[in-house]
Amino acid sequence: MLDPIFLLEAVVNGILLGGVLALLALGLNLIFGVIDIVWIAYVDLVALCMYAVYFLVTLYAWPLWLAGLVSIGMGALLGVLVHLLIITPILTSPPINQLLATGGLLFFVQSFATLLWSTDHRSVRVAMPTLEVGGIFISFTRLLAFALAILAMVALYLFLTRTYTGTAIRAVSQDREAIALMGARPQRLYLVTSAVGGAMAGVAGALLIIQYAVHPYFGSAFGPLTFMICVLGGLGNMVGAFFAAFIMAQIISVGGVIVSTEMGYVIAFVVFIVLMFVRPGGIFARRA
C-alpha cells in the first residue's frame, strides 16, 4: 500500500505543475480564441525562450530576473514574427493548412535547435532551499515559479478586462465581423494578441527553465498536453483552461505516483478523450 504522505506530496506537486501548465495553456488559448488558429508550435517557442534564459544565465552570467525579462520580450517578438511571417498569409486558408503551417514551424524550430545546440539537456540550477511541511518536501523553486505564474495570469486577466485594448481583443474573439464594423482594426488586434500570447510564452519559458531541463524536443513533450488543456477548458475560454490545467496536472502527478509516469499521461489523455465525448465544447461549456 502506498504511503499516504507520498500521495499528498503528489497532490501538492500536481498543484504546482498545474500552475505551469495553466500558464502554457493560457497564452495558447488567448491566440486560439482571438485568431482561431491553433499554434502547434507554441510550446516550441517556449523552448526557445528557455534556451535564451539558459544562455544568458550560464554563458553571460546575467541575473535570472533580468534574463527572465529578456525572455518575455523575446517571446513577444517571436509571437509577432510568427504572426507576420506565417499566420498573416494563411488567415483565410482552410484550417488544416493553418494547422500544418505552424506544424512546419514545429519541425523547423526543433531541428534548428538540434543544429545549433545539439540534443543536450540543459537546465539552470538555482540554489534554493527545499521546504518541509509536515513530512512533505516542496521545492522552493517550484513554489516561486507557481506564484509568479499565478501573478502573470492575474496580469493577463486584468489586461483583458480592464484595458481598452484588452476589451477590444475579447470583442474580436466574440465576433470578428462586428468588431470591424465598430471601427477597430482586427489585423492590429491580431498582432497585439500574438505579442501578448508570445510574451506569455516568454514568462512560461523563464519559469520552466528553473524546473525542467530544456532540449530541442521539449515542445513535443509538453505540446500535446497544452492543446488538450485548451480544448478541455474550451478553446478561447480562459477560466476554463485555468481549471482544466489543474485537473490534468493532478491526474498526471497522482497517476504517475500510483502507477507510472507514462501511465499518468495515458490516464490523462484517456480522460481527455472521454470528456470530449461527454462535453464537446469543453468542461465548462453550457449545453446548447
Place this chain on the structure above:
Amino acid sequence: MTPLRAAGLLALVALAVVPVLPLGSAQEYIWHVVIQIFLWSFVGNAWSLMGRFGLVSLGHGAFLGVGAYATVLLWNAYGLTPWIGAPLAVALTVVLALVVGYPCSRFQVVGHYFALVTLAVGEVVRLLIVAERDWTGGSLGVTFQTTGTTSAGWSLQFSDKRVFYYVGLAAWLFGLWVWWRVDRSMARSAMEAIGEDETAAASVGIRVARFKMAITALSAALTALGGALLALYLAYANPDTMAGIGVSLRIVFAVVLGGMYSLLGPFVGTALTIALGEYLRIYFGIKLIGMAETIYGLLLIVFIIFLPAGIYGSLAQAFRRRRAPPSRDVPARA
C-alpha cells in the same frame, strides 16, 4: 487511349522494371528509398480517404503503430506467421478506430476537436507502447526476431529487397485502386455533403454515422496494413517512428504537400519529402546534424503558404483550367 493514360501506363512499366535494371552499387539503396516511398504513399493515401472529407485525423500514427506492433509482437511471442498476424493486426486496428470513431460521430466531434481527439489517441498508443516496456521493448523499439529455422515464406522476411519492392508496388497500386473506387462511388458525394454540413446531409437522408464509420474503418485498416508491411520490411518497430504525434504529422504533411484531393497527391508529396530528406541527409552527412530537418521544416511552411492545394493538386488545377475552363474546383473548406 488518351495520352495521359498512356503516360501513366508507361510510368507503371518503368516502375515495374526498376529492380531488373543494373543500377550498379547504389541499387540496394535506390530500392530501399523507392520501397519506403511506396509504403508511405500507401499510408498517405489511406489518410487522405478521411482527410479529403474534412475528417482531419492527427492520430493515424495510432493505427500505424497498432498494425506494426501487433504483427511483430504476435510473431515474437507466439510465432504466429504474419500471414495471420497482419490481418489480425488490421482487425484490431479497425476495432480501435470504431471505438474512437463512433463516439466522435455520435457526439459530433468535428474540426479542431476531431483533430485533437485523434492526436490524443495517437499519444495514448505511443505512451502505452513505452509504458509496457516489458513486452513491447519500450522506447528502444522491438526487432522482428528471425532466429530459428522458419522459411521466408512463413516469417515473411526476405534478404532480397526486390521482393519487398514488388510488395510495396502492389500495396501502393491497391491503395490507389481503393481511392479511385471511393472517388467514383456514391459514398464520395455523401461524404462530401457530410464534410460540408452534417445536419444538412442528415436532413436529405444521408446516413451520416454509417458513412463516417465506413470511411474511418477503411482508412484505419489500410493504415494498419501499411504499418504491418513497414514493420515487416524494416524488421523493426519503434514507438517514435511508428506511433504518436510525430509520425501522424509526417503522414499529414506529405499528403497536404502533394495535394489531398487528388489521386496521386499523396504519392507526389511522399516521394518529394522522402527524396528531399534522403538528399539532405546524404549532402550534409553527420556534420550539421539537424540541418536536413531544418530545411525540410522551412520548405513545408513555404509550400503550405504558397501552394495551399498541394504541389500535384495545384499542377492538376492549372492543367485542367487550361484544357477545360469550367472545371470542377477542389472543394474549399471554410
